[in-house]
Amino acid sequence: MAETPVLQVERLTMRYGEGCPHCKDHLEKNRCTVCGTVWAANDISLEVYPGEVLGIVGESGSGKSTLMQSLYFDLIPTEGKAYLQNYGEGKKNIWDASPLEKRKIRNNIMGMVYQNPVRGLRMDYSAASNIAEKIIAAGSRNAGQMTARAEELLEAVEILTSRMKEAPKNFSGGMQQRVQISKALANNPSLLLLDEVTTGLDLSVQARVLDLIRKIKAKYGISILLVSHDLAVIRMLADRTIVMLDGKIIESGLTDQILEDPQHAYTQQLVHSLL
Numbered sequence: 001m002a003e004t005p006v007l008q009v010e011r012l013t014m015r016y017g018e019g020c021p022h023c024k025d026h027l028e029k030n031r032c033t034v035c036g037t038v039w040a041a042n043d044i045s046l047e048v049y050p051g052e053v054l055g056i057v058g059e060s061g062s063g064k065s066t067l068m069q070s071l072y073f074d075l076i077p078t079e080g081k082a083y084l085q086n087y088g089e090g091k092k093n094i095w096d097a098s099p100l101e102k103r104k105i106r107n108n109i110m111g112m113v114y115q116n117p118v119r120g121l122r123m124d125y126s127a128a129s130n131i132a133e134k135i136i137a138a139g140s141r142n143a144g145q146m147t148a149r150a151e152e153l154l155e156a157v158e159i160l161t162s163r164m165k166e167a168p169k170n171f172s173g174g175m176q177q178r179v180q181i182s183k184a185l186a187n188n189p190s191l192l193l194l195d196e197v198t199t200g201l202d203l204s205v206q207a208r209v210l211d212l213i214r215k216i217k218a219k220y221g222i223s224i225l226l227v228s229h230d231l232a233v234i235r236m237l238a239d240r241t242i243v244m245l246d247g248k249i250i251e252s253g254l255t256d257q258i259l260e261d262p263q264h265a266y267t268q269q270l271v272h273s274l275l
């Protein structure tokens, strides 16, 4: 029997504008030259399987954030369906969920790490309180358990527990990202969404965060959807890779395969720029 995906996305489409009968044949990049509609994500289907890292790579404007934000309900797509193994037995479209169910999905099933830590953290709360907030949102009230969990998670992301009472605003960019990752893991989600998590960090700090993500994957066996414009990041972490351009998927396969034998001219250019 085929393995059940942790996440399945079917034909996700996000358009800005009404669309017109010419959109299909008159797209300049992702914009219809007749009616001006922007197709930010255009018919995106994908699956993430248990324990795998699926990488999404593409240039700025290719639709990566649109995909991630739709999955985390920051945006509601114009069309498409998505199913989570741990929601409605994998049979209910998450975009039809009630606001309460969406909150539960965000708190219990998915963890999100944003490029900008300000979006994922409360900078004035302590690192431990950031984690506790997430645990409380999932319904727990046991202070002792929360502290123990915060300690465990901060250790897992290599932040000294002696600093757990400090606010992330006092931390470096790399540390803030690591606190964000620990917060996203607070309720043992089955899927971690990582949106350009190392973009903007110094190279050595980037390497440490990437190494940490690898360790987290090994330790928790969590599935990860990882978005980056940087193929080097994808190469380091992703088992499979999807390449996006102008809102569409242009190529997908095992990461090694894509690196060794890219088919699409855009992917070839990306791979050559790595060499």
Ligand SMILES: Nc1ncnc2c1ncn2[C@@H]1O[C@H](COP(=O)(O)OP(=O)(O)OP(=O)(O)O)[C@@H](O)[C@H]1O
Pocket: 016, 030, 038, 039, 040, 041, 058, 059, 060, 061, 062, 063, 064, 065, 066, 067, 229
């Ligand atoms: N509110 C909006 N109205 C019109 N077009 C939009 C809107 N939001 C996004 N877009 C367009 O949708 C397309 C996809 O954007 P998206 O942010 O998903 O790309 P991206 O690959 O994540 O790029 P980046 O890495 O720069 O964020 C872009 O062409 C963008 O200009």
